[in-house]
Amino acid sequence: MSAIAGVVDFHGGPVDPALVARMIAPPQPCDLEVRGPLHRSSSALAFCGRRAGGATCDQPLIDSRSDCAIVFDGRIDNRQDVAGRLSVADSARRSDARLVLDGYTSRGLDVIPGLSGDFAFAIWDGRARQLILVRDPLGVRQVCFAPVPQGLAFATDARQLLEIDGVDRRPNMGFFAEWMAGWITHPSDTIYQGIHRVPAAHVLTASASGVRRDRYWDIDPDRRLHYRDDAEYACHFRELFASSVRSRVRSADRVAIALSGGIDSSAITAMAAHVTTTEPA
Structure with missing residues (x-):
């Protein structure tokens, strides 16, 4: 805050x-x-x-x-x-x-x-x-x-x-x-x-x-990503997901997560645990 x-x-x-x-x-x-x-x-x-x-x-x-x-x-x-x-x-x-x-x-x-x-x-x-x-x-x-x-x-x-x-x-x-x-x-x-x-x-x-x-910014509706198979799309998503979560756990305080019980908040929690315990500070 x-x-x-x-x-x-x-x-x-x-x-x-x-x-x-x-x-x-x-x-x-x-x-x-x-x-x-x-x-x-x-x-x-x-x-x-x-x-x-x-x-x-x-x-x-x-x-x-x-x-x-x-x-x-x-x-x-x-x-x-x-x-x-x-x-x-x-x-x-x-x-x-x-x-x-x-x-x-x-x-x-x-x-x-x-x-x-x-x-x-x-x-x-x-x-x-x-x-x-x-x-x-x-x-x-x-x-x-x-x-x-x-x-x-x-x-x-x-x-x-x-x-x-x-x-x-x-x-x-x-x-x-x-x-x-x-x-x-x-x-x-x-x-x-x-x-x-x-x-x-x-x-x-x-x-x-x-x-x-x-x-100064807007969505580009014509932008497309073209990969060879689903695995490459999944890999790119994981990179973006990890980067997004990593940015949000950069804090001087302990990080808290509000859980809804659904797959979204659970996935965020799992990724936050991963980036904070396996990557250098």
């Missing part, structure tokens, strides 16, 4: 770090660690969560050369691939947040389509005076946002943004109707009229000139 929050001013005006501190404050009692806010006059970013993959909690992060800062919720599953594209030699010593920030400072938005995992993150680009909000391809993690005078506020949960005076908290009846019907046609809506969220597989770029949403 982790969360991010922040407020930025696109015109260089001051931001109140105490506001962001209230937005990121975890429910009590809990054992989550709050880091930040990282306050740099016209921006304040904060992170709350546990350590992932045994890495030190180093957020919020800033790259002083590019004047870019990041708060990151989630995990990157293809770390080696990303590090290879960035020519990073010591990737094992870098957190997921650091790897993504390094990717943005060297490749810009082009680094985002190459990320795989469950994540939501925010990057404040101080030189360009723009905020980047990104959500993973399947929308497992989320990030919400709301306009504020001269800028934008963001947070993992829409309720965190209710700490801000002036946010329109009137019920969004259209969203409630779609939710009750089981058919969400406006994925950027929330239960509040004045709070929105980044849709899955999208990057949002916000600046003084406006807000832009771009899809």
